[in-house]
Amino acid sequence: MRNRSTILLFALLTCIILSACGGQGATVTSTSQIPPTELVSPLSPLATPLESPIPTLIAFEPFDGGKAMEFARDQMDFGPRPTGSEAGRLTGAYIARRLAEFGWQVEEQPFEYLDTPARNILAARGEGSLILLGAHYDTRRRADRDPIDPTQPVPGANDGASGVAVLLELARVLNVEATGHRIQLAFFDAEDNGRLDGWDWIAGSRYMADHLQENPSLMVLVDMIGDADQQIYWESNSDPALRERLWTIAAELGYGDHFPPQVKHTMLDDHVPFLQRGIPAVDIIDFDYPYWHTTEDTIDKISAASLERVGRTLQVWLERGAP
């Protein structure tokens, strides 16, 4: 069992450090199936429903960083993707369409935050105890750390697209049956406007954690993992045992130089609402990124090799049964 008071203390300290906790809650709406018209190309005005996705054959295929980069580029083609924007809506539809193509059951979880429509995209597949993998797909509405133009939106190649790209490529290649688990993928909205216009951080993951129908046994978050100059340290709020298991697999795959097994940063990120419910959770995040919350967070700053290291680590861990 985890020590809940320790988790809560960590969370409290994090809140104090970042001064970003509390604030307004999201209003409640129910989880619903995405209507078929949402699953077709968002760019097609005469959309017709997709045929039922054909379950893909179970065959081992390694995570491909090049494919993940394609999924990152596809998101970047929508432009900046802040919560409530048309680009954000199109990105959500794109993610849902891809997941359905790869044979996953897709649901949307709409909610409202500070009068802004938002929605998490959820997908699941397989049987057994539940493992949740998450990433946020919204991008920050203003690049407030930009030295030249802090009023522009963040493009969000690393902070947004990279985590989603890894989960989409995992959705394509993962041998879910081999994991022995039910795998759920969560694409969170409303993560990244914290301390702008009265917004809090991580509204989408808080909403999901407040409306769980089944508690995941484990949760892993990927955020800002695409930096071409990649060093992913342990994050201090993360579950120590699960963190160590993941980093051990990364080292075994030859990625040790990119996964230093030492604590460096403390993050208020989408794993925290799950930790607060006693669910062991890890934030895989490379927070040493000079373009964070600037207009320079562009596709040239991330690399296929970086996405692949994270994706293969997760794939190997999961296909061994997530020990």
Ligand SMILES: [Zn+2]
């Ligand atoms: Zn951010």
